[in-house]
C-alpha cells in the first residue's frame with residue numbers, strides 16, 4: 001500500500017480536472033469506515049460509520065472544497081465566498097488560504113458551533129455574522145457572487161458535489177460492493193445528492209452490483225423536504241442542518257425516489273440520543289447534525305424499512321470537537337480534588 005494522495009489524485013479519472021488543473025489539497029478523503037457494533041446489534045444488521053469528521057478540517061466539506069478551490073484557481077479567481085452553518089466556512093477558509101485566495105463567509109449570527117467559528121477566524125477568513133438564517137445568508141451570497149468578482153463555493157457550485165461523490169466510491173472500494181442502505185443527514189441537501197451520483201456512477205461502470213436505498217434525515221424543526229414546503233424559521237439543536245430552503249432540494253428528492261429510499265424527519269431528542277449512543281456505545285465523537293443519520297436508521301428500523309442482515313452505511317458528517325459546548329453541557333461536571341491519591345481513589349469509588 002502507498003500513502004493516500006487526496007481525493008483528486010485518487011479519483012482523478014472520475015473528476016472534472018485536467019493535467020493543468022492546480023490541485024489544492026489537504027489530503028482529504030480516505031476516511032475510515034468503522035464497524036458500529038452497538039448500532040448493528042440494535043437493528044440486526046451490519047452497520048458501518050463513514051467517519052467524515054476525520055477529514056482535514058473535521059467535516060465532509062473538504063471533499064467538495066478541494067474541487068471547488070482547485071477549479072476556482074484554475075479559472076483565475078482571486079476571492080471566494082460562501083454562506084454556511086459553520087463547516088463549509090471552516091473548509092473554505094482553510095483551502096482558500098492554502099491557495100492564496102481571499103475568503104469571505106456569511107454565517108447566521110449565534111447559530112454556529114464555536115469550533116467552526118474558530119476555524120474560519122484562524123484561517124483568516126473575512127467573517128460576517130448575519131442577523132438572519134442560513135437561507136438568508138445563501139441568498140445574499142448568491143447575489144454577491146453575481147454582482148462582484150468573487151467565486152461562489154457553496155454546493156450550488158457543481159464542483160462541490162463532484163468532490164463529495166468520492167465518499168461513495170470509497171465505501172464501495174472498502175466493502176467490495178455498494179451497501180443495501182445508506183443513511184445520511186440532510187441540510188442543504190448537497191451531500192445526499194453527491195453520494196447518489198457516486199453510487200450511480202460506480203454501478204453504471206460495473207464497479208458495484210447494486211445501488212443503495214438512500215435514507216436522508218432532516219431535523220423535525222427544519223424539515224422542508226419532508227413537509228414539502230420551505231420552513232421560514234427553522235429550529236433545531238443540530239445547527240449544521242438548521243436550513244429551511246435547501247439548494248439541492250430537487251436533486252435530493254430524485255436521489256430518494258430513484259433509489260427507492262426516503263427522506264424523513266427526526267426530532268432533536270432522537271438526535272441527542274443518537275449522539276450519546278455514538279459517543280458512549282461506539283467511541284465515535286460526532287457533532288449533533290451527524291447523529292441524525294443514526295437516529296434516522298433507528299427510526300427506519302422501527303418502521304420496518306430495514307431488512308434483517310442488510311449492510312448499512314451511516315455517514316457521520318462532522319467531528320464532535322466542533323461543538324465542545326454541547327458535549328460539556330450534557331455531561332456530568334468534573335470533580336475537583338486536592339493533590340491526594342486517597343481523595344482520587346475515593347472520588348473514583350475505587351476500593
Ligand code: F0G
Nearest residue numbers: 084085087088187188189190191317318
Ligand atoms: N452534517 C454536517 C455536519 C453539516 O455541516 C452539513 C451541512 C450537513 C450534515 C448537511 O449536508 O447540506 O449537504 O445536506 N452543512 C453546511 C455548512 C450547510 O454550511 O456547513 P448537506
